[in-house]
Amino acid sequence: xxxxxxxxxxxxxxxxxxxxxxxxxxxLFWECTLRCNLNCRHCGSDCLKSSSVKDMPASDFISVLDxxxxxxxxxQLMICITGGEPLLRDDLEAVGKEIYRRGFGWGIVTNALAMxxxxxSSLLSAGLGSISFSIDGLYDEHTYLRRNKDSFKKVCEAxxxxxxxxxQYPSRLVYxxxxxxxxxxxxxxxxxxxxxxxxxxxxxxIFSIFPEGRAAENDLALDNSQxxxxxxxxxxxxxxxxxxxxxxxxxxxxEGYLGPYELKVRDYFFFCRGGINVGSVMCDGSxxxxxxxxxxxxxxxxxxxxxxxxxxxxxxxxxxxxxxxxHGKCExxxxxxxxxxxxxxxxxxxxxxxxxxxxxxxx
Numbered sequence: 001x002x003x004x005x006x007x008x009x010x011x012x013x014x015x016x017x018x019x020x021x022x023x024x025x026x027x028l029f030w031e032c033t034l035r036c037n038l039n040c041r042h043c044g045s046d047c048l049k050s051s052s053v054k055d056m057p058a059s060d061f062i063s064v065l066d067x068x069x070x071x072x073x074x075x076q077l078m079i080c081i082t083g084g085e086p087l088l089r090d091d092l093e094a095v096g097k098e099i100y101r102r103g104f105g106w107g108i109v110t111n112a113l114a115m116x117x118x119x120x121s122s123l124l125s126a127g128l129g130s131i132s133f134s135i136d137g138l139y140d141e142h143t144y145l146r147r148n149k150d151s152f153k154k155v156c157e158a159x160x161x162x163x164x165x166x167x168q169y170p171s172r173l174v175y176x177x178x179x180x181x182x183x184x185x186x187x188x189x190x191x192x193x194x195x196x197x198x199x200x201x202x203x204x205x206i207f208s209i210f211p212e213g214r215a216a217e218n219d220l221a222l223d224n225s226q227x228x229x230x231x232x233x234x235x236x237x238x239x240x241x242x243x244x245x246x247x248x249x250x251x252x253x254x255e256g257y258l259g260p261y262e263l264k265v266r267d268y269f270f271f272c273r274g275g276i277n278v279g280s281v282m283c284d285g286s287x288x289x290x291x292x293x294x295x296x297x298x299x300x301x302x303x304x305x306x307x308x309x310x311x312x313x314x315x316x317x318x319x320x321x322x323x324x325x326x327h328g329k330c331e332x333x334x335x336x337x338x339x340x341x342x343x344x345x346x347x348x349x350x351x352x353x354x355x356x357x358x359x360x361x362x363x
Contacts, residue, residue: 001260009262009338012269020276020320025068025312026077027273029280029291030061032095033084037113039147042180042209042220053283058095064281064308065102071309074103078130081106082291084283087114093126100127107131107174112158113151120161130174132205133159137192141185156199163200176203181230182220189233197246206234207253210292210346210355227361231258234265256346256358257339274344275300275319279312287311289319292345319344328353335359 033055036043068077079099086092086108099106107130108123123131135155136145142152162175177196181189189206196204208230209220222230237250252258252265254272262269274289275298281287285302288294297318301311318324325341333339339359341347346355 005263009269012271013337016269016271019271019273023276023312023316023320024076025072025277025279027080027278028068028077029080029082029278030056031083031280031283031291032056032061032081032086032089032092034283035088036083036085036111037088038085038111038151040111041145041147042182055089056281056283056285058091058098060285060303061095061281062098062102064303065099065104067307067309069102071313075105077104079104079106080109080130082109085111085114087112087119093122096123096126096128105129109134109178110158111146111151112155113148115154115158115161117161120158124165124173128173131162132176132178133162134178134180135159135192135196136180137185137188138195141188141192144184145180145182159199159201166202167200176205177201178205178207180207180209181222182209183222183226184220186222186226186230189230190237193237193240193248193250194242197242197248202249204237204248204250205253206230206250208255210255221356222361224361224363227358231261231265231362235261238265254343256342257335259335259359259362261362262338270339272340272343274298275316279308279316281308289316289344292343294345295347295349297349298344298347318350324350325354329357329360330354333359 034053035055065079081092081095087110089095092108096106107128109132111134133155135152136142139152143149146152159177162173165173166175179189179192193204208222208227231252234250234252237248241247251267254266254270257270258265274293278290279287280289280291281303282291285304286299287301287303287308288299300315322340325347326336330336330341342354342357348355
């Protein structure tokens with residue numbers, strides 16, 4: 001790594017340390033349901049059509065926002081509604097209106113199987129400001145992972161709706177496409193990239209599947225050479241233009257520290273913001289970081305027992321001081337100061353070895 005790059009890293013660490021000290025909440029996930037209309041092979045939450053955990057009543061989550069609003073300006077916080085599949089809730093628009101009425105921005109992550117033009121319009125009328133669509137390849141690759149023959153068609157139709165809104169009203173809706181990469185779709189990514197560019201998609205976010213939920217039961221994770229191939233593809237795609245000169249903004253997810261690929265495959269240095277700027281309310285009321293962080297050691301409380309704002313202010317200590325993670329392969333790692341033990345979602349608890357090391361995969 002060049003001296004200039006190392007200097008940038010040093011400045012970023014100072015910024016990171018200041019952000020940890022301030023721990024200002026600016027992104028809140030609400031897991032509004034654990035029901036889902038798909039049965040994806042890689043689901044980290046292991047969601048099903050029916051769930052033993054009931055949907056959280058909308059009023060309970062709105063009470064959380066009223067609590068937060070006493071200590072934070074609503075325009076400083078984005079609410080992301082996810083699941084499960086949020087479109088399965090028939091009160092989603094009513095919830096959205098209440099969120100919007102209180103001054104918070106809100107969006108959803110959806111597989112779009114239940115999306116229709118009418119539903120899309122009603123969500124926009126309720127104040128929907130952002131939407132993320134999951135698409136994992138062209139028809140064959142997407143269908144393999146999602147296990148539904150109609151899923152690809154429906155998500156493509158929904159993407160077209162978002163593109164149309166964005167073209168007509170450029171500042172009205174923020175949207176992107178999320179792709180989970182595994183062994184079966186890695187070699188098809190260039191075709192998917194060109195397909196998304198032709199559809200007019202501007203932003204593409206790429207994840208690599210990590211071993212959680214059903215993903216842990218299937219042989220989907222990339223090996224070292226495949227993972228490096230993915231990084232090289234993203235690096236190339238960030239400056240790619242098709243025959244018509246069109247391009248797409250590509251970023252790798254915030255999953256882990258990438259060593260020499262930092263700033264080459266995403267716009268920012270790795271920084272796991274769970275418990276620092278990002279919080280969540282799970283379907284059962286549990287309070288955590290992003291919804292991929294589900295280990296019992298990282299559950300900070302429950303909205304049915306205490307105020308979210310009190311939990312955010314006084315707890316989350318093991319997310320803001322991650323020295324506990326410096327054991328096993330992390331103990332003597334030369335990149336510890338830049339990584340701090342990788343993403344929290346890759347720790348099942350505070351004692352276990354990290355599930356996998358992104359930096360190690362690239363060696």
